[in-house]
Amino acid sequence: MEADILITDTLLLPDPGQDTFIPSGCVAICGATITYAGPMENYNGPRAKQTIDGRGLLTMPGLINLHGHAPMTLFRGLADDLELTDWLENHIFPAEAKHVNTEMAYWCSTLAAAEMILSGTTTTADGYFFETEVARAFADAGLRAVAAQGIIDFPAPGVEAPEKNIAAAAAFLDRWQGKNPLIRPALFSHSPYSCSNETLLKAKQLARERGVKLFIHVAETKHEISMIREPLGPTPVQHLHGLGILDADTICVHCVWTDARDMDILSGQGSPVVICPQSNLKLASGMANLPLMLEKGVRVGLGTDGCASNNGLDMFREMDICAKIQKLKTLDPVATPANKVLDLATTKGALISGFPGHSATLAPGKPADLIMLDLVQPHLTPLYTADLLVYAASGADVRTVIINGRIILEQGRLLSINIDETLEQVRTMACAVLQ
Amino acid sequence: MEADILITDTLLLPDPGQDTFIPSGCVAICGATITYAGPMENYNGPRAKQTIDGRGLLTMPGLINLHGHAPMTLFRGLADDLELTDWLENHIFPAEAKHVNTEMAYWCSTLAAAEMILSGTTTTADGYFFETEVARAFADAGLRAVAAQGIIDFPAPGVEAPEKNIAAAAAFLDRWQGKNPLIRPALFSHSPYSCSNETLLKAKQLARERGVKLFIHVAETKHEISMIREPLGPTPVQHLHGLGILDADTICVHCVWTDARDMDILSGQGSPVVICPQSNLKLASGMANLPLMLEKGVRVGLGTDGCASNNGLDMFREMDICAKIQKLKTLDPVATPANKVLDLATTKGALISGFPGHSATLAPGKPADLIMLDLVQPHLTPLYTADLLVYAASGADVRTVIINGRIILEQGRLLSINIDETLEQVRTMACAVLQ
Numbered sequence: 001m002e003a004d005i006l007i008t009d010t011l012l013l014p015d016p017g018q019d020t021f022i023p024s025g026c027v028a029i030c031g032a033t034i035t036y037a038g039p040m041e042n043y044n045g046p047r048a049k050q051t052i053d054g055r056g057l058l059t060m061p062g063l064i065n066l067h068g069h070a071p072m073t074l075f076r077g078l079a080d081d082l083e084l085t086d087w088l089e090n091h092i093f094p095a096e097a098k099h100v101n102t103e104m105a106y107w108c109s110t111l112a113a114a115e116m117i118l119s120g121t122t123t124t125a126d127g128y129f130f131e132t133e134v135a136r137a138f139a140d141a142g143l144r145a146v147a148a149q150g151i152i153d154f155p156a157p158g159v160e161a162p163e164k165n166i167a168a169a170a171a172f173l174d175r176w177q178g179k180n181p182l183i184r185p186a187l188f189s190h191s192p193y194s195c196s197n198e199t200l201l202k203a204k205q206l207a208r209e210r211g212v213k214l215f216i217h218v219a220e221t222k223h224e225i226s227m228i229r230e231p232l233g234p235t236p237v238q239h240l241h242g243l244g245i246l247d248a249d250t251i252c253v254h255c256v257w258t259d260a261r262d263m264d265i266l267s268g269q270g271s272p273v274v275i276c277p278q279s280n281l282k283l284a285s286g287m288a289n290l291p292l293m294l295e296k297g298v299r300v301g302l303g304t305d306g307c308a309s310n311n312g313l314d315m316f317r318e319m320d321i322c323a324k325i326q327k328l329k330t331l332d333p334v335a336t337p338a339n340k341v342l343d344l345a346t347t348k349g350a351l352i353s354g355f356p357g358h359s360a361t362l363a364p365g366k367p368a369d370l371i372m373l374d375l376v377q378p379h380l381t382p383l384y385t386a387d388l389l390v391y392a393a394s395g396a397d398v399r400t401v402i403i404n405g406r407i408i409l410e411q412g413r414l415l416s417i418n419i420d421e422t423l424e425q426v427r428t429m430a431c432a433v434l435q
Numbered sequence: 436m437e438a439d440i441l442i443t444d445t446l447l448l449p450d451p452g453q454d455t456f457i458p459s460g461c462v463a464i465c466g467a468t469i470t471y472a473g474p475m476e477n478y479n480g481p482r483a484k485q486t487i488d489g490r491g492l493l494t495m496p497g498l499i500n501l502h503g504h505a506p507m508t509l510f511r512g513l514a515d516d517l518e519l520t521d522w523l524e525n526h527i528f529p530a531e532a533k534h535v536n537t538e539m540a541y542w543c544s545t546l547a548a549a550e551m552i553l554s555g556t557t558t559t560a561d562g563y564f565f566e567t568e569v570a571r572a573f574a575d576a577g578l579r580a581v582a583a584q585g586i587i588d589f590p591a592p593g594v595e596a597p598e599k600n601i602a603a604a605a606a607f608l609d610r611w612q613g614k615n616p617l618i619r620p621a622l623f624s625h626s627p628y629s630c631s632n633e634t635l636l637k638a639k640q641l642a643r644e645r646g647v648k649l650f651i652h653v654a655e656t657k658h659e660i661s662m663i664r665e666p667l668g669p670t671p672v673q674h675l676h677g678l679g680i681l682d683a684d685t686i687c688v689h690c691v692w693t694d695a696r697d698m699d700i701l702s703g704q705g706s707p708v709v710i711c712p713q714s715n716l717k718l719a720s721g722m723a724n725l726p727l728m729l730e731k732g733v734r735v736g737l738g739t740d741g742c743a744s745n746n747g748l749d750m751f752r753e754m755d756i757c758a759k760i761q762k763l764k765t766l767d768p769v770a771t772p773a774n775k776v777l778d779l780a781t782t783k784g785a786l787i788s789g790f791p792g793h794s795a796t797l798a799p800g801k802p803a804d805l806i807m808l809d810l811v812q813p814h815l816t817p818l819y820t821a822d823l824l825v826y827a828a829s830g831a832d833v834r835t836v837i838i839n840g841r842i843i844l845e846q847g848r849l850l851s852i853n854i855d856e857t858l859e860q861v862r863t864m865a866c867a868v869l870q
Contacts, residue, residue, distance in 0.1 A: 073816075076823070077817070077818070077819045077820060077822050077823045077826060077827065078819050080772070080773055080820070080822040080826060081758075081772035081822070082768060082769065083767075083768055115814045118812075118814075119814070222766065278759060281759040281760060281762055281763055282762065283762075284762040284763070284765070284766045284767055284770070285766070286763065286766060310826070312827040313814065314814065314829075317752070320752070321756060323516075324716040324756070325716060325760060325763070327716055327718075327719040328721065328722060328760070328763070331657065331719045332518075332719055333516055333517060333518055333519060333522070333718055333719035334517065334518060335719070337516035338515055338516060376858065377553075378546050378547075378549040378550035378553060378854070379550045379553075379749065381508075381858050382509065382511060382512070382861060382862060382864075382868075384511075384513050384865070384868075384869070385512055385515070387512050387515040387516070388511070388746065391512060391746040392512065392747040394830075394831060395814075395829075396829060419813070423811060423813070423816050427816060429817075430816075430817030434819070
């Protein structure tokens with residue numbers, strides 16, 4: 001039997017959480033699966049239909065971006081450095097009301113997919129409205145994705161009547177469950193303050209019936225705490241726990257304003273947390289206490305958030321800032337070392353994403369999701385340890401991306417996306433936004 | 436008379452601190468100087484020897500990186516996430532003692548120059564030992580630089596006997612003053628805790644006699660405060676002020692641990708401050724209070740610091756983190772807006788660097804230091820305001836760099852540096868470091 005793809009003579013980092021390089025490594029791929037990953041000299045497998053020369057390149061698992069709102073690429077940089085209420089009410093909500101439609105959702109998600117693939121993300125989790133268009137864009141792009149249909153108790157794009165939000169979400173699951181191995185549909189109930197208890201319970205019930213993940217923004221801002229918490233009343237995490245909503249398939253996004261007791265609950269329930277350091281900084285929401293979360297045994301992943309608040313989808317930059325800012329609160333340089341963050345953005349993230357067998361490691365039997373970075377560059381020289389990937393690399397170093405055994409990016413060229421058409425479509429929509 | 440270079444049909448950002456784009460702009464360069472920068476349709480000047488097609492590209496002034504230790508690229512990522520004393524005493528100092536020599540200083544500074552040019556820096560300020568090799572590397576690379584010879588009361592690379600540190604610095608000035616329009620020599624007395632008062636006074640006297648800048652690390656860590664400050668005694672800034680050292684030509688680097696009174700002194704003396712947000716975060720030194728500095732009228736510039744502590748020299752990334760982290764302390768999203776940071780990294784920085792007429796704006800009569808970024812990329816689409824340069828762009832977007840009228844980087848290709856040889860030299864040295 002022939003292999004489909006053989007990567008030769010590459011610097012191999014099979015498990016980024018472990019800082020162990022294989023200097024002259026080789027990866028063999030058959031179909032969607034890795035059949036070998038190890039030293040070149042030990043490879044005894046078959047020749048391949050296609051060989052990729054890995055000299056000068058680092059080969060590692062693709063990154064896992066666990067939170068985004070892909071269509072919001074249209075609003076990238078539309079309104080920066082504003083007070084949150086001003087930002088939302090005077091800029092983002094009006095722009096969404098006017099400009100979000102199926103066509104916008106498809107093209108702007110295609111742009112997001114292109115940006116993620118170009119910067120080394122191979123799996124993403126997304127939550128928005130018109131999510132079927134988002135899922136379609138990701139499917140066309142060949143990106144592995146958990147796509148979650150938004151649920152909110154306000155009129156929303158595509159769901160004008162809030163009382164139909166659960167039915168719309170169910171229809172979305174009908175459309176996507178079991179249809180594409182790379183797309184797993186899910187639900188995204190916006191937040192505890194924008195969804196009634198009844199809506200939250202119905203959303204979780206639907207998620208449980210269908211065996212899908214439920215995403216929810218939790219404890220993002222200090223203001224949210226005051227909205228939910230009466231004096232001595234529950235925190236947002238306690239509130240959700242009280243409703244019986246927290247379990248291993250409920251993914252709590254942000255959790256900036258969580259205390260030790262909240263973390264004990266999240267850890268006890270096995271509910272994953274996705275932190276979005278750049279978005280939280282830029283919107284002045286604050287900074288999640290990552291060291292305490294990890295100490296408490298909370299499952300943590302990393303996300304960029306949408307382009308209206310970040311304003312980019314480069315997970316390398318997200319890792320860098322994540323590792324650096326955690327040293328600020330305690331003035332402890334040992335806090336949140338780079339390899340811990342690399343682990344969140346790969347293995348830990350992959351486990352949270354919930355694709356069977358997916359652990360963002362390069363090993364036989366694993367899905368063939370990998371990226372190759374150009375090491376022959378000044379800012380990546382010298383290379384002593386994998387920390388360099390966090391503190392010096394950027395998404396722009398990525399040259400080749402393989403997802404589920406398919407080459408999606410080849411020497412910097414997107415094979416699955418018509419990028420000229422995508423850029424043109426989004427530019428035209430942006431002109432309309434400015435008018 | 437012919438122009439030398441004409442950039443046509445470009446998106447022009449003549450003054451990054453002001454968010455005003457010229458959609459179809461044009462820049463004309465004669466010799467080292469800009470002769471026109473404005474709308475294409477208003478250009479009535481001569482044809483040019485060389486025309487650069489600016490379509491799809493943003494043309495803006497080059498960035499000003501006001502603090503670095505160029506040879507330390509060799510130690511990039513050698514020892515990350517360690518406690519400061521452990522980092523310095525067990526890793527950096529021994530590595531410096533063993534590996535810093537003239538050859539190392541030249542090649543590793545060439546690597547730094549390449550990294551800076553590739554990421555859009557056109558002016559840098561550097562302080563290290565064997566600084567004549569650093570200056571030589573910058574001169575060969577065509578980079579505009581203030582190069583400052585290190586002064587410290589310990590045996591240092593190239594200055595084994597500390598009592599000769601001032602004489603060595605004077606010899607360095609002799610070698611470089613008036614020799615190259617792009618290289619301005621200066622002095623770098625390491626810090627108030629590593630230089631005696633006598634050394635500091637002699638260094639400042641020498642700087643005054645020669646009319647050069649004096650750089651000094653000030654108030655970088657909390658520990659430094661305790662070293663200098665007796666109970667109720669002076670802060671590092673007060674200490675230097677008491678010595679009569681602070682004036683408009685003394686540039687204080689870091690200033691993380693400065694209070695309102697310190698800032699009043701710095702502002703009153705006109706002493707510029709250079710902040711290095713990423714280095715300060717990564718080494719867990721803390722975060723300078725930039726909003727208060729600006730409110731107090733302190734002149735502030737931005738720097739990356741050396742590669743042992745950052746670990747890269749990309750000023751776009753530095754700007755991004757600078758703008759984001761300042762919103763953390765006050766939870767105020769309006770704090771330190773992007774255009775303010777862009778202004779620090781261009782105009783404010785250029786004025787501090789002290790090259791005559793240099794203000795990092797594109798206008799007739801100004802030195803022709805400019806960069807061109809590729810806008811036809813997903814992460815830079817759409818482009819609503821110049822904030823995108825801070826929150827989404829990266830050094831990797833830079834395609835063309837002109838310094839003093841000379842094309843140094845052309846469509847991603849370094850014209851002034853043999854990059855293959857440079858990478859090879861540094862890789863060989865890095866192998867020796869690992870042994």
